[in-house]
Amino acid sequence: MADGRLVIGTRRYSSWSLRGWLCVQLAGLDVVEEIVPLAQEDTTTRIATLSPSGKVPYLEHWRVQVWDSLAIAEYCAEIEPSLWPSDPVARGFARSVSAEMHSGFQALRQSMPMNLGRENRPLASVVSESVARDIARIDALWTEARDRFGAHGPYLFGATFGNADAMFAPVVSRFLSYGIVLSPKARRYAEAVRAHPLLAEWYRDAATEPKAWIAARYESVD
Ligand SMILES: N[C@@H](CCC(=O)N[C@@H](CS)C(=O)NCC(=O)O)C(=O)O
CATH class of the missing domain: 1.20.1050.10 (Glutathione S-transferase Yfyf (Class Pi); Chain A, domain 2)
Incomplete structure (x- = not known):
């Protein structure tokens, strides 16, 4: 069984998730990933049930809860100085x-x-x-x-x-x-x-995300 979980958003768009995910990988934490697609009808309610801040990334490791990418970076550095x-x-x-x-x-x-x-x-x-x-x-x-x-x-x-x-x-x-x-x-x-x-x-994993996760809000920049 894994030591915890990391909640992230759509890889294609979620810059804060990328930061948190990188730190968690670099620290070698054994966590399960939960992905909440961003900019969907139920995104806000889904994240609210998973993350205390209502934002991703959110990390649970052993009994420690850490949200916000910079806090996750600091937590990871406690494990991997x-x-x-x-x-x-x-x-x-x-x-x-x-x-x-x-x-x-x-x-x-x-x-x-x-x-x-x-x-x-x-x-x-x-x-x-x-x-x-x-x-x-x-x-x-x-x-x-x-x-x-x-x-x-x-x-x-x-x-x-x-x-x-x-x-x-x-x-x-x-x-x-x-x-x-x-x-x-x-x-x-x-x-x-x-x-x-x-x-x-x-990037590889982002390329295999479902097409239904593509969101006009992030695609509209010329
Ligand atoms: N300051 C936060 C920002 C986190 C944030 O804004 N995450 C976005 C996704 S990149 C989010 O969760 N948005 C919620 C939503 O789209 O409903 C951090 O550093 O982690």
Whole structure:
């Protein structure tokens, strides 16, 4: 029997679920997955019966209940400490960029919803000023992390794909989907994240989701 369960939304769209799922996988937790398709008539009521916040991801592990992707990331790091860098300076940076991702970049999140079914289709409309600001800030954060802490591998803090990389994985997906032009260092980082086996697994599983889960709300961006 598994040690708990992880409730997630549609893989094609649920960026917060992707973050939580990555952390849980990286920590090696043995949990059963429950998927609640997003943007269906009964989505809100179904999630409400499963998750205290009425949102996904939601993790139950042994008797511990954890909701909200950042809390799940912290919980997973209690079990697998390498999810945060061991050096305190790098760890402070990793926690800060993760928190900034979690609480910020509203313009980008609103205008560029994650949609794994539209890879390599550049945005037809011009990117607004606020979205351009978000993109520039993320590019700068990735570049700084790679320059200061990433010498020993392709991820933000080197060889280990950790919590900070998990927090940005859905942004990588958005940048690739919408054909966003990045600086060379940020682009190489995005390619490394996309090539990670766990991302490949998530994309593969997303591609086999039922067609009935496709939701106009997330498909309408040009
Ligand atoms: N701050 C939360 C956000 C979670 C969230 O907004 N999840 C969305 C799916 S990506 C959700 O559960 N939506 C509920 C719904 O669509 O009814 C986190 O970090 O986990």
